Amino acid sequence: MNSVLERRLAAMKGTEACLVFGSGYLANVGTIPALVGQADTILLDELSHACMYAGARLSGAEIHIFRHNDVEHARELIERAQGQVLVLTETVFSMDGDRAPLLELNALCEHSGAWLMTDDAHGLGILDAPNPAPIQMGTLSKAAGAYGGYVCGPAEVIDMLVSRARSFVYTTGLPAPVLAAAIRALDIMCEEPYRADRAKDHAALFCDLMRLPAPESVIVPVIVGEEARTMNISAALERDGYLVTAIRPPTVPKGTSRLRITFATGHTEADVRRLSETLNRLLQS
Numbered sequence: 001m002n003s004v005l006e007r008r009l010a011a012m013k014g015t016e017a018c019l020v021f022g023s024g025y026l027a028n029v030g031t032i033p034a035l036v037g038q039a040d041t042i043l044l045d046e047l048s049h050a051c052m053y054a055g056a057r058l059s060g061a062e063i064h065i066f067r068h069n070d071v072e073h074a075r076e077l078i079e080r081a082q083g084q085v086l087v088l089t090e091t092v093f094s095m096d097g098d099r100a101p102l103l104e105l106n107a108l109c110e111h112s113g114a115w116l117m118t119d120d121a122h123g124l125g126i127l128d129a130p131n132p133a134p135i136q137m138g139t140l141s142k143a144a145g146a147y148g149g150y151v152c153g154p155a156e157v158i159d160m161l162v163s164r165a166r167s168f169v170y171t172t173g174l175p176a177p178v179l180a181a182a183i184r185a186l187d188i189m190c191e192e193p194y195r196a197d198r199a200k201d202h203a204a205l206f207c208d209l210m211r212l213p214a215p216e217s218v219i220v221p222v223i224v225g226e227e228a229r230t231m232n233i234s235a236a237l238e239r240d241g242y243l244v245t246a247i248r249p250p251t252v253p254k255g256t257s258r259l260r261i262t263f264a265t266g267h268t269e270a271d272v273r274r275l276s277e278t279l280n281r282l283l284q285s
């Protein structure tokens with residue numbers, strides 16, 4: 001059943017092959033050190049997920065952080081880098097729901113011989129635009145509602161991971177019921193695109209009602225600023241039936257505490273309207 005899921009994912013991503021891992025975290029901490037080592041360089045978008053940082057440290061490569069979505073900064077760092085360069089970023093950033101400039105980053109990598117690897121944890125099932133990155137990891141635990149991680153890429157990369165990614169080789173794979181759930185979830189994503197559209201419509205309506213810029217995904221941040229106030233608003237929303245997490249330092253810089261709102265298919269338009277009214281009231285009080 002593993003290979004069925006791997007074929008499905010590779011077809012969805014338009015890559016030659018795919019390898020399924022026990023989780024997204026395991027996919028990143030196994031893949032990154034298999035690709036590069038001590039003589040090499042890793043460039044990480046500063047807002048990359050903790051498990052990309054973990055994989056980067058495990059690899060022993062020199063690590064440089066580029067400013068969020070700043071392709072020019074990445075270019076400067078690549079020019080000074082030693083060995084093979086691996087550039088790591090997310091398709092949709094987990095905290096703010098914004099997207100990486102993948103076409104520009106991919107062009108930069110192709111031009112300079114660097115490898116681009118993206119983390120699509122929040123993009124699977126949501127983003128329509130094809131991803132140009134040759135190596136694409138992701139998780140089945142977010143929109144797919146199952147469990148497990150994967151890496152899609154060229155057959156020679158995937159073959160190498162099968163024997164060299166330690167978090168694949170030395171740990172148990174996913175149980176069959178989880179694989180079956182993931183396969184079914186991918187079927188539903190492909191057969192019933194209105195589900196993703198509905199979640200995206202909710203995010204768009206919310207941003208419209210809140211006079212926020214149009215959303216780039218189904219994750220919408222509302223910057224509040226002060227930590228205690230953000231926590232209080234999150235608690236008030238919870239009493240009102242809304243699970244909206246407060247994101248605060250050290251996850252985000254001091255003074256930029258925010259509410260992270262994630263829209264889903266199961267929400268209704270009335271939920272979205274009531275949320276914006278409640279939130280506007282709380283923000284004004």
Ligand SMILES: *Cc1c(COP(=O)(O)O)cnc(C)c1O
Pocket residue numbers: 023024025026049051090094119121122139140141148149
């Ligand atoms: C959740 C997440 C992961 C980890 O995936 P798991 O399958 O939960 O281990 C990796 N990267 C990003 C960006 C995530 O949001």
